[in-house]
Amino acid sequence: MSGSKIPAEGEGPVEIKEYTGAAGGWGSMKSLTTILPEERIGTDALDALRRQNKPEGFMCVSCAWGKPAKPHIAEFCENGAKATAWEMTSFRVTPDFFQKHSVSExxxxxxxxxxxxxxLTHPMKYDAATDRYVAVSWADAFEGIGAAMKRSEAKKVVLYSSGRASLEASYMYALFARMWGQQxxxxxxxxxxxxxxxxxxNAIGSPVATIQLEDYEKCDAIFAFGQNVGTNAPRMLHTLRDCAxxxxxxxxxxPLRERxxxxxxxxxxxxxxxxxxxTRISSQYHQVRAGGDISAILGICKLSIEADDAALAGGxxxxxxxxxxxxxxxxxEEFAAFCRAAEWDDIVRESGLTRAAIEDAARVYINAKAVIAVYGMGITQHRFGMDSLYMLTNMLLLRGNIGRPGAGPGPVRGHSNVQGQRTVGITEKTELAPVDRLKALYQFDPPTEKGWDTVESCRAILSGECQGFVQLGGNFLRAIPDYGRMKEAWAKLPFTVHIATKLNKSHLVPGKESWILPCLGRSELDIQGSGRQAVSIEDSFSHIYGSIGKATPxxxxxxxxxxxxxxxxxxVLPENSNVPWDAWVADYGKVRTAIENTYPDKFGNYNERLFQPGGFWxxxxxxxxxxxxxxxxxxxNVPRALNSSGFQDKDGRFRLVTLRSNDQFNTTIxxxxxxxxxxxxxRQVVMINVADQQRLGVKDGDIVALVSDADDGIERMVDGLRVTNYNLPDGTIAGYYPELNELIPLEHHALESHVPxxxxxxxxxxxxS
Structure with missing residues (x-):
């Protein structure tokens, strides 16, 4: 059995009371005035916030929402400011810190x-004898890491990267992996x-949003699915306010009413x-069951097709x-026949919405001339998430809402450069990498065997096949499912390497050899051989921006x-005169030239356009x-199921939705x-509606445990959770990520994409309990 109880250290008095204010406003201002002094930062931070997300400034490490060509006075949100303060904190984790605190502690x-x-301030290596990280020189760290990697089979080592890494670093990282013979x-x-x-x-030939930021000025309807704008992309609220x-x-x-x-x-x-x-944002708000988006959209499509049938018959x-x-x-015709045959009883049951509610939404869709479909992980993170996405695309296709002004799919990416990393080669799939171009440019034979994605990497760690793990940013171990099982297996890895700015849980489960390598933050001045350096990132709209730090490292x-x-x-690699690693480090502009040479259709005149206001598309x-x-x-595409959860309802079984809080970005709390x-x-809560509480025989404030109800024979539990009244659909409950990742089986993932x-x-x- 694997299990955990959420730690309570650091928590203050608990107060649970309905929030009556709007998003933004004085609540956001108060939050900012709290975190800045908490981090004991000086005027550097104020200057950084003034420059954040602006031309010739630095790009936020938080969400990937677009940066307008004509920015607001303050082009940052509450969470973006927190991310900057968190990076620019005056607190330091020096070698003395690790002398005072063991890794087990x-x-x-x-x-x-x-x-x-x-x-973090110094490169560190884990010492098992003392259970502490100890300082090492950079030269010794690189020599030791190189030796560990060369002892390993390249195809059995994982090179993970977080969305905060720049396009330049990501390109170099992906090239390194392929030159080593793996992906x-x-x-x-x-x-x-x-x-x-x-x-x-698969559906439209493009893996990203078809819209740009200015399309929000041209739409007359927005349909939003499974995305919490107030917490995960607050700068988007300015755009939505203007639309409303x-x-x-x-x-x-x-499923939740989000402020x-x-x-x-x-x-x-x-x-x-x-x-x-x-400003009121939503004109309609429909609380679908977890995974109920397929049926909600099916209802809209059915009504649209049947209205068209009637119009055609009546002239x-x-x-x-x-x-x-x-x-x-x-x-x-295949899809239309499926919609016509769909039964309303099934649509209502699986969506959790009334037919009247779906009809209200359909009227808006039918009458709109240009529709944007916004969505987040409430669409993608389901067993049949692909079907949810196909249904959303189907809806847009019915009325030609792709490929014209003010219309199209608009996925909201949750991390600043996660989309851009894929653009420059961070992918396990050979067909998505420009292998022929890389071969021609660098005179080596790139691998053609598919690499490991997140789920496959976890399987390899659990089985003992994985021989090492390098992570460029991020907190992989804490972000993945099945935390208890994965933590035990992670400790058996032959080596782990963490390139990071701050400590996180992944660092505290050392492999047989483990290093922490501290790096510069994006807001900080980066001086190399040719002088001050800039990096670049890509947003959710496929726009590329330059980012240049100014703060003292x-x-x-x-x-x-x-x-x-x-x-x-x-x-690790044999010398290759075609790959000028030292020259690239001395001048990141040369990395951008290499990216342009590799992807000439996307990055033409890269350096010249780097600081173009609004980015270049x-x-x-x-x-x-x-x-x-x-x-x-x-x-x-016809969906395979009417609900994307991928499991059947049973007495006593709930659908848990894992969430971020307002005081959180990914695993950063x-x-x-x-x-x-x-x-x-x-954060030790489980949100349950009153009717479900009554059925369970519990009440607000009771302490309960959540237990996995997966059909895999493995018991997983998180204990010590406070029942909290919350307006949710029947059978749907909610709690915080990453604390509840323990309950997600590794094999409970989107079928094709392997998203947990x-x-x-x-x-x-x-x-x-």
Whole structure:
């Protein structure tokens, strides 16, 4: 049995009370005035915030929302400011820190306390005899890492990367992996939006959003699915506010009522701040069951097709864009027949919505001339997440809402450069890497065997096949499912290497050999041989931006990510005169030239356009109705199920939705205040509606455990959770990620994309614990 109890260290008095304010407003301002002094940072931070997400400034390490060509006075959100303060903290984790605290002790600290300890300053190696990390020189660290890697089989080592790594570092990292003879290159996308990368590619030939930021100025309806804008992409609220004020219908589908989708007070609007006024965001809000989006969208499609049938029979105006369907799509008739045959009882049961509610949403869709479909991991992180995504695409195709102004799919990426990493080669799939181009440029034979993604890497770690793990940023061990089982297996790895700015849980389960390599943050000044350096990132709209740090580095012992990647590559690879690692480190502009040479269709005049206001667009064929699919057209797809959870309802079985709090970004926990949900001082909660509480015989404030209800014979449990009243659909409960990752079986993932299915996890509530 694997199990865990969420640690309570560092938590203050618990207060759970409904939050009545809007997103933004004075709540956000108060949060910022708290974290800045907590991190004891000086004027550097204020200057950094002034420059954040602006031309000639640095790009936020938080979400991937677009940066407008004409930025706001403050082009950062509450969580973006927290990320900057967290990076620019005055606290330091020096070698003395590790002398005071053993690794076993630190492993018991909560995530918040580990990162709150401060910035890492020196390269460290684990000493098993003392159970402590000890300082080593950079030369010794690189020599030791190189020796460990050369003792290993390249195809059995994982090279993971986080979305905060720049395009330059990511390109070098991917090239290093392939020159070593492997492409085990899982990244953050494997855990969140890989369903988008696979599903959109199959359906429309493009793995990313077809829209750009300016399309929000041209749409007249927005349909939003499974995305919490107020917490995960707060700068998007400015765009949504503008849309709402000009009369755009915003129809939201989400199991929880999230404040950001309800109303927003703009902190940069003096009148709204003075009067407390807010803007209503969603014109309709539909609380679907976890995984119920397939059926909700099916209902909209059924109504649209049947309205078109009636119009055709009666000689009225067509509802569907038949010309678009005929010219640009395949398999429409198959999909239309499926929709016509769908039974309303099934749609209502599986969606959790009334027929009247779906009809209200369908009326908006049918009457709109240009529709954007926004979505997040509430679509992608399900067993049948691909089917949810296909249904969303089907809906857009019915009325030609792809490839024209103000219309198209708009996935909201959760990490600043996670999309860009894939653009420059971070992928385990040979067909997505420019292997012929790499071979020509660098005179080596790239591997053609598929590498390991996140799930496959975890399987290899569990089986003992994996011989080592290198992570460029991130907190892989804590972010993945099945934490208890994975933690035990992780400790048996022959070696682990962590390139990081701060401590996290992954660092505290050492392999037989383990190193921590501290790197510069994106906000910090990066001086190399040719002078001050800039890096670049890609946003959710496929725009590329330059980013240049200015803040004083946390320590003069830090190296940049490109410098660390190059140093490891030089230790492991035979010399190749075609790959100028040293020259690339001295001048990142030369890395960008290499990227341009590798991807000339996307990165033309890369260096010249680096600081173009609003970024430069790398292009998207589907935006021009060029469909790079197997059929050469956009493809309708019939779903395999009416609910994406992938498991059946049973008495006592719940669908658990794992969530971020307002005080969190991925596995980084800034604090214990989930303001919008009214939960303060704790993360040890399970949110359950009152009717389900009554059925369970529990009440608000009771302490319960959640137990995995997967059909795999493995018992998983998280104990010590406080029952908390929350407005959720019957049978759907919610709690925080990553604490509840323990309950997600590794094999509970999206079927094709292998994204962990953290938005519909089968669990039971155990009382009396």
């Amino acid at each position: 630190l492993d018991q600290w909560p995530e918040h306390d580990l990162e709150q300890a401060g910035r 085990n290159l899982p990244d953050s996308s494997n855990m969140c939006h890989e369903t988008t990368s696979v599903g959109l590619k 004020k000009r009369g755009v219908e915003i129809v939201t589908f989400n 950001g989708w309800e109303r927003f007070t703009d902190p940069q609007n003096p009148i709204e701040m003075a009067t407390g006024k807010s 009225g105006e067509r509802v569907l864009d038949q010309h678009f369907i005929d010219q640009h799509t395949v398999r429409f 946390a320590a003069d012992t830090l190296l940049s990510e490109p410098a660390i990647v190059a140093a490891i590559a030089k230790q 790398k292009g998207n064929p589907a935006s021009h109705r060029k469909w790079e699919t197997k059929s050469g057209k956009a493809e309708f 800034y604090g214990y205040d989930d303001r919008f949900r009214g939960i303060k001082g704790t 299915a953290g938005k519909s996890v089968p669990v039971r509530v155990r009382t009396g």
